[in-house]
Amino acid sequence: MPPPAPQPNVRVVTLTIDGKDFSARADETVIELCRENKIPIPSLCYMDGLSIWGACRLCLVEVVGQGRLVAACSTRVAEGMNILTNTERLQRYRRTIVELLFAERNHVCSVCVSNGHCELQWLAQKCGVDHVRVPYRQVRNEVDSSHEMFRLDHNRCILCTRCVRVCDEIEGAHTWDVMGRGSDCRVITDLARPWGESETCTGCGKCVQVCPTGALVKQGTSAGEMVKDQHFLPILARRRHAQ
DSSP, X not given: OOOOOOOOOOOEEEEEETTEEEEEETTOBHHHHHHHTTOOOOOSSOOTTSOOOOOSOTTEEEETTOSSOEETTTOBOOTTOEEESSOHHHHHHHHHHHHHHHHHTTOXXXXXXXXXXXXXXXXXXXXXXXXXXXXXXXXXXXXXXXXXXXXXXXXGOOOXXXXXXXXXXXXXXXXXXXXXXXXXXXXXXXXXXXXXXOSSOXXXXXXXXXXXXXXXXXXXXXXXXXXXXXXXXXXXXXXXXXX
């Protein structure tokens, strides 16, 4: 494997996060800088090594002097920035988003194969979500068990599109896509054909491993047994930063 191409000279900026001073490359995003320095920024759609989607809105932070919240995953650092990552306003906002995610689909953790290994469940605990204050949609979504190795449960999908992006950008199979609008939006394979009939799926399982919930799982797993194996993620990150 040839060595990575040398990085061009990038300007270094200084900024403040939660009252502490940091320096960073001007081409870094806020979430990259925070995670490098162990500053927790919640997110469900962001994954280092994949393109930015910016859909979950859980990584929003406050920038002093700006009235609106900004997405840490898609906002580049700038000289003199003063960023707040865990204000009372942000805590309320994040809790509301998590509640809406639970209300939109049917997330019953006690019977989910990803129970105890789910990023949405972990975020709910971190945000103090012990009940949902909005009405549930109570829509029964289908489960696609046509694939011999994997299963898709639309009831647990949060539309993070990690599966779409890893299949497109890393595996190169382009099997996954998104269909519909608004609350009727859902992920599909091969123009809405059953997953088991897909002519493009390679069976690599990357989509299953990057899924943050129990929407994409291995066949034959029961409650609490689905542990995601994400050993390949550092490889994705290095590949992205080398580009």
